[in-house]
Amino acid sequence: MEMGDQEVPPAKPELELDFTGFLQETVGAALSSYGWFVLFSCILLYLLKQKFSSNISSLLTTAQTTTAADPDEVVRRQEAVAAARLKMQLELDAQAERYKEKQRQVEEEKRRQKIESWESMKEGKSYKVASHVSQPQEPSASTSASSSAPKPKPDRRTLRNSGYNPLTGDGGGTCAWRPGRRGPSAGG
Structure with a gap:
């Protein structure tokens, strides 16, 4: 092959x-x-x-x-949801009413303090002192917040009566006023 x-x-x-x-x-x-x-x-x-x-x-x-649920069950659920919504709305309305009442009280207190300060100013008193005295002390929510708050400065009148003079340096601070040097200026 x-x-x-x-x-x-x-x-x-x-x-x-x-x-x-x-x-x-x-x-x-x-x-x-x-x-x-x-x-x-x-x-x-x-x-x-x-x-x-x-x-x-x-x-x-x-x-x-x-x-395939029962129509009655669906109606009951819808009614329950509507009732829950109504309850929540009523609670919200009550909270809003309490808030409005609280705001009215605060505004009334401010108005009353303004009237008192005006009256004391008419009498010749210091309106600031009267307003500070008339303010009620509200307890703070936390003690740590009140301790960290700055202390208010004393009133000018109380400082004058106590004999404090910031120019003499008696306040314990490190800064004190000192008079300048006497004599001719050191110029050229």
Whole structure:
């Protein structure tokens, strides 16, 4: 037999050979590089499907039972919601009324203090002293907040009567007024 007499199977087209070679190269390279990731991703997807398929089916059955609920039950729920809203609205109205009353009392107290200070100013007294004396002391909510608050400065009259003079430096402060040097100025 001669070599030329043998039948040669029909050759595949060259385009098909290029595509299969390309496919084997790229898929083979991808699987060799990322094969474990692909395997674990498939397992993870399968487990998630198993877990959530029961949840989805239970949600669907719940939705179907909700739509098939008794109309009387729906009416009762709506009435309960309306009653709860009404109750909350009444509480809110009561709180608003208490707040308005408190604001009225504060405004009335301010007005009364202004009248007292005006009256004391007419009599020749210091209107500031009268307003400070007439203010009621309210207890603070926390003792730490009251201790950190700055102390009020003493009134000018009480300082004059006590003999305090800021220019003499008797107040215990480090700054004191001192007269300038005597003699000619040191100029050129």
